[in-house]
Amino acid sequence: MSADKYEYDLFTIGAGSGGVRACRVAAAHGAKVAVAEEHRIGGTCVIRGCVPKKMLVYGAHFAEDLEDCQSFGWNIEGKSFDWVKLRDNVMADVDRINGVYRKTLESHDVTIFDERAEIVGPHEIKLASGKTVTAKYILIATGARPHIPGCSGGELGITSNEAFHLDELPKRILIAGGGYIANEFAGIFNEFGTKVTIINRTDTLLRSYDQSLTDRLLQISVKKGIDFRFNAEFENIKQLDNGCLRVCMSNHDPIEVEAVMYATGRVPNTEGLGLETAGIELGEKGEIKVDRFSKTNVDHIYAVGDVTARVQLTPVAIREGQAFADTVFGDKPTAVDHSCIPSAVFSHPPIAAVGMTEGEAKNALGQVKVYQSDFRAMKNVVAGREERSLIKMICDGANDKIVGIHMIGPEAPEIMQAAAVAVKAGMTKADFDATTAIHPTVAEELVLLK
Missing domain, CATH: 3.50.50.60 (FAD/NAD(P)-binding domain)
Incomplete structure (x- = not known):
């Protein structure tokens, strides 16, 4: 050409x-x-x-x-x-x-x-x-x-762009948002020893994910020491004489932190x-x-x-x-299929999913079958960590075709990449049942679901 x-x-x-x-x-x-x-x-x-x-x-x-x-x-x-x-x-x-x-x-x-x-x-x-x-x-x-929320003092906050270049870790950070960026950075900062508070203008985290997973992540995050303030919107942010930021928000008391990070969409x-x-x-x-x-x-x-x-x-x-x-x-007309796209949230622990949530499946199909496994990974058992994993499979009630798989737990994103192929291919619960498990693994729960 x-x-x-x-x-x-x-x-x-x-x-x-x-x-x-x-x-x-x-x-x-x-x-x-x-x-x-x-x-x-x-x-x-x-x-x-x-x-x-x-x-x-x-x-x-x-x-x-x-x-x-x-x-x-x-x-x-x-x-x-x-x-x-x-x-x-x-x-x-x-x-x-x-x-x-x-x-x-x-x-x-x-x-x-x-x-x-x-x-x-x-x-x-x-x-x-x-x-x-x-x-x-x-x-x-x-x-x-x-996206940077508009409020008095809003310019005092940072975004994920600047978070990678901080000269030092803040002792306390307020993260605004309920999506994957907010939850991922909350987990990162928390593990590094920063006191993390998440504020969200609604009462929902990760709204595109199955509620069973988001409820589990919230439960685990709270136990790890992350605080959540829901139904909260910025009113103003002020710089104090000691260099800290005083944040006033709706429906909650003001909070004093060293940094405010926006994760409120793009x-x-x-x-x-x-x-x-x-x-x-x-x-x-x-x-x-x-x-x-x-x-x-x-x-x-x-x-x-x-x-x-x-x-x-x-x-x-x-x-x-x-x-x-x-x-x-290339003389090869190609349109991307935007349905059934697998995704992950690299939170602590991570979430991964493909296909419809239970709610979406019920609305679209009417009758659905739900299989799940709620367990503690072997590593967590030996370590004395109470953190539990959850795997959930959603099937069409009419033909047992798998329409969604949702996981929270160790290596969930790595496991989901392969599982997504099966869902995209239109496999059924029986196909998974007929597959021999690799033991002992977290992934084997996918072929042992009841």
Whole structure:
């Protein structure tokens, strides 16, 4: 493929997970490709999201492992934790992965512009340097950013972006939100010795997950020392003379902390991209509206990832980027199936799920069968830790087809990846029953459910 009329076949704005995949695959199909990124190659996931977050989760797990190992005969003396060392090691690996992403693009002859880009004409993109280029197709993959609640003193808080770069751990932190980011960072900070309080404007945590799991996480989190304040909204935040923050909220007494962190959702990055000039239609929350092939209302402009109003997960953005490139440049029309997407919350302990919750299944199917196992993992038994795991399987009452699996407990996300294949394939409870268990494992409970 050649760009006879235009300088590029594809110009991508944003080099996050979805944008990088789209560029790489489009180039592999023979397209002449360029990408503009004003921050760093890799986007939210690699630079300030799931990758560094998971590394902090690993670091946090050692707090309980060092405590539990004594029951297994280990003597640990003089243990201590160095936040700065962990932070710097994590950021060093982020730098490494950033370099890998850049080399991937370069090896596919993708032109990289390390600057902001804006659409200024039907096929024209203007770079921050003043240079203007043209492209037959334009892909917007600019992702999303943390939402910051509006209140007096709101600028005194931080988001997950800044949490990775703290000079020191706060003694007390207030985390606002009830979603996965709030619960994950609550677990991380709590294991590192910070006193954590979560405030949420409703009385529900992780609303897209099965209530049995969220109830169990709440119970375990409280026992670990995390405080929760529900039905609370910010009124104001004030800096005190001692450097601490005094937070006033509705329905609860004020609280004094060293840090406030917002985990109250994410906002699509659509401002300043020239979308109005291009005539691109946006939704109520500023997201780009697209069809099943990621095409906007403008035929030659597409969008993938968190900048759209679909599922804000890195693997989804990657699949959307792949599908876009295959559709437009590979002569292989592909639409991503956004149903039955597995997901995880890397809380302490982690949650993982795929398919419908019990409530969703009852509403959609009427008659359902629920199988579950409520148990204490062998490691927790020996360690004297009362924490219990829960595995739940939801089946269609008419044919026993599995429509949902939900887990909370050790290694739940690792187990769920394989279980999700079975659910996606339409397997039944009988198929699981006919599978021999691997003993002793947590995962064997999936084929032993009653």
